[in-house]
Amino acid sequence: MSFVLVRSELDELVRVLADDGYDVYGPVLVDHAIRYRPIGGIDEIAIGIRDVQAPGEYSLIERSDDAMFGHTVGVTSLKDLFFPPLRQVWSSVWDGETYHFEPAGAPARKIAVIGARPCELAALGVHDTVLTGGDYIDSDYALRRAESFIVSVDCTEPGEVCFCASMGTGPAATSLFDLAVTELKVDGEWEYVGRYGSERGEAVLERVAHRQPDQIEVSLARSAVSAASDEMGRELDTTGLPQYLASHREHSHWAEIAKRCLACGNCTQACPTCFCVNTVDTSSLDGSRADRAVRWDSCFSLDYSYMGGEPQRSSIDARYRKWLTHKLSGWVEQFGTSGCVGCGRCITWCPVGIDFTVEIPKMMELVDA
Numbered sequence: 001m002s003f004v005l006v007r008s009e010l011d012e013l014v015r016v017l018a019d020d021g022y023d024v025y026g027p028v029l030v031d032h033a034i035r036y037r038p039i040g041g042i043d044e045i046a047i048g049i050r051d052v053q054a055p056g057e058y059s060l061i062e063r064s065d066d067a068m069f070g071h072t073v074g075v076t077s078l079k080d081l082f083f084p085p086l087r088q089v090w091s092s093v094w095d096g097e098t099y100h101f102e103p104a105g106a107p108a109r110k111i112a113v114i115g116a117r118p119c120e121l122a123a124l125g126v127h128d129t130v131l132t133g134g135d136y137i138d139s140d141y142a143l144r145r146a147e148s149f150i151v152s153v154d155c156t157e158p159g160e161v162c163f164c165a166s167m168g169t170g171p172a173a174t175s176l177f178d179l180a181v182t183e184l185k186v187d188g189e190w191e192y193v194g195r196y197g198s199e200r201g202e203a204v205l206e207r208v209a210h211r212q213p214d215q216i217e218v219s220l221a222r223s224a225v226s227a228a229s230d231e232m233g234r235e236l237d238t239t240g241l242p243q244y245l246a247s248h249r250e251h252s253h254w255a256e257i258a259k260r261c262l263a264c265g266n267c268t269q270a271c272p273t274c275f276c277v278n279t280v281d282t283s284s285l286d287g288s289r290a291d292r293a294v295r296w297d298s299c300f301s302l303d304y305s306y307m308g309g310e311p312q313r314s315s316i317d318a319r320y321r322k323w324l325t326h327k328l329s330g331w332v333e334q335f336g337t338s339g340c341v342g343c344g345r346c347i348t349w350c351p352v353g354i355d356f357t358v359e360i361p362k363m364m365e366l367v368d369a
């Protein structure tokens, strides 16, 4: 641990980042849910609020204290900031003689985030690999990421649907942050006991008042995170799971899950790592302009597998199986990492409460029976 901030200093950090040209985002209360939104100071963060999440359920309650980060992951993830749901790719404009193609411009402002959770960072790492780690780079994503500044907050109160400890992605951040803090109340005062993750983080913090932590603060921060690891609401044993799923494509339990699944795609929209997209072309009525955009799609949509005159995954069980086996099995083979970071959003935001941390063991028991 390398520094301690108090609340007023954390607020100063937000202002320093804004002065440096960042749009600073934090977890804010919007429409009865917590979402990342631009903030001008820490008083805009959802202070004193706790989220209650369960399969198909989400609600917010008042905490008995005024913790600033006393909630877990919100509805939306960092995916919305770095890989937006809809973005322009190019436009073409007719000048009377020919069309001129113009690529979309660079994102207007740099992105800084205060309060990103460790599982969110792990999801960013997954996207870094998928979107910038191969031969074809998503240049818009690469630009947003290269310029970003992340202040991560370790989790000390995991939620009912969290299972980051099983996935090795939390509750403490280990990489991809510029600064990481643990929120603690020491002698009646909120403190942010932190560590540096980058030279950029160190340089920014030099301009903000802070002090060195003492041994007690360091040990309090460590034990808070370590206790969180034992309090996860869920777990998933991933030993041999990629191989198991790959070799059980015909398991009867896929059809059982499909009886409940609505193929609504909520799970894929809420998931911080899902990256399926489609292109959307539009043109003006007089033909003087055409635009191409990229929009999130979902493997649950019937059209997504449309090929050779028909959808290749016409049944819901085929689509559910595709989603889960890609995420937990094919992804490992393709990208060397799981496609799941254990954030639990797909469980909370599934309208019928399908929870694969329950369904997978059930599936395995049926085979073993």
Ligand code: SF4
Binding pocket: 267, 270, 271, 272, 273, 274, 327, 339, 340, 341, 342, 343, 344, 345, 346, 347
């Ligand atoms: S699959 Fe579910 S738990 Fe895993 S990262 Fe996606 S939304 Fe989170």
Ligand code: SF4
Binding pocket: 260, 261, 262, 263, 264, 265, 266, 267, 268, 300, 349, 350, 351, 352, 353, 354
């Ligand atoms: S698993 Fe749930 S969220 Fe996902 S498509 Fe099916 S019903 Fe919708």
